Amino acid sequence: MMNRRTMLGLSGQAVLAAAQGVEKRPRIACVVTYWAAPSSHADWIITKLMDGYWWKGAHTPSRVDVVSVFIHQIAESGLGKKVCAAKKIPIFNTVREALTLGGSELAVDGVVLVGEHGIYHTNLNGQTYYPRWWLYQQIVKVFEQSKRSVPVFNDKHLSTSWNESKWMFDKSRELNFPLFGGSSIPFYFREPEIDIDSETPIRASIVASGGREEGSIFHSIDVLQSFVERRKGGEAGVAAVQCIHGPETWRWTERNPWAGQLLEAVRKRFQFAPGHFEKTVKSPGVTIVDYRDGTKGAVYAIPDVGWTYAGEIAGRKDPTVISMLGWPGPFAQYHAANAFEHWIVEMMLTRKEPCNAERLLLSSGIVSYNMESNWENGKYSAVGRRIETPFMHIAYRPTRGSQFETGPRPPVVPYIRGFER
DSSP, X not given: OOOHHHHHHHHHHHHHHHHTTOOOOOEEEEEESOOOSTTSHHHHHHHHHHHOEEEXXXXXXXXXXXXXXXXXXXXXXXXXXXXXXXXXXOEESSHXXXXXXXXXXXXXXXXXXXXXXXXXXXOTTSOBOOOHHHHHHHHHHHHHHHTOOOOEEEEBOSOSSHHHHHHHHHHHHHTTOOEEEEOSGGGSOOBSOOOOOTTBOEEEEEEEESOXXXXXXXXXXXXXXXXXXXXXXXXXXXXXXEEEETTHHHHHHHHOHHHHHHHHHHHHHTTOOTTHHHHHOSSOEEEEEEETTSOXXXXXXXXXXXXXXXXXXXXXXXXXXEEEOOOSSOGGGOGGGHXXXXXXXXXXXXXXXXXXXXXHHHHHHHHHHHHHHTEETTEEOSBOOOEEOTTOOOOBOOOSOOOOOOSSOOOOOOOTTSOOO
């Protein structure tokens, strides 16, 4: 717990650093649901903010200081307690205390919200009720009472519902703070190492990747959005969402040749035999995204292809295919998160969003309606209903490139702290 004397001392050090031209290290409060294993998102993200991360082939020291932590499921988070004790970082009992460092006003320069993993219930639609909106609401309340706001990072999608997600996005605009989050995969290594330029005439896109559950499908949808937002005219918003499970996935593909041609490009990219996906995928699924400007999009639940994008671009004979594949080291290190940490740090230093927060909002909404599509009035249908989304008329042009990781991949190194539980 910091007292007034300590806080005044820190303020004096900040003034001296500024006078000497030294970059000020932002103080970060971390608000998490659960921190119990090296495979939990809290461990992947926060420890890299503490110990540094790999970026463009080199280990990069972090330029921020984690000064406080709140853990919702503290009793189950033994690893988080050990890490914080080793780093001498206080764990506070409330979100408010973590942001005010036990005082009465906001006392940090940024907030990292990791509301992923933990023991939470799942609804009929298959959505896990991680309390991101509830935790974010408490963060916003401190901002409002302090009449000051700081950048916020939110891991994965904003919330399970469009209304809550939209409220979270709107609060970032109302209170004028940068908002960043979503999936780490759009920032991961690519094969080939190419970007899609803004104003590219993209007609249709698919993403193929494993898993139909909420968490997996969000990664795929956020990857889709990171590409399609770069189309000519920029993002125009989403008109409708539909989800199909099972064999009807392939019948829908037959009726939509644009999707079949792009899926065939993915098959050839991995040199699979003709008909490979139809013959081998046990639980296929497709999320269909219709955009307001007529652009077509789909996400296929297909294993063994990493996250692979295929796009039909006007004027090009063949589809553009870009894959995000694999990572070195034990799963506990999860090097897909390294670029995430780099851009979190950049946002905390510059107060500029690494990518448009509108993308995070649209990805959150698409996931929400994807999960809702197959259920209506308590009844499940493998062929989900098409949900019209006229309210998702979010239009913007991306202001920066994709900022994906390049260069040599990180080496395999032992887990750095000597304890894993």
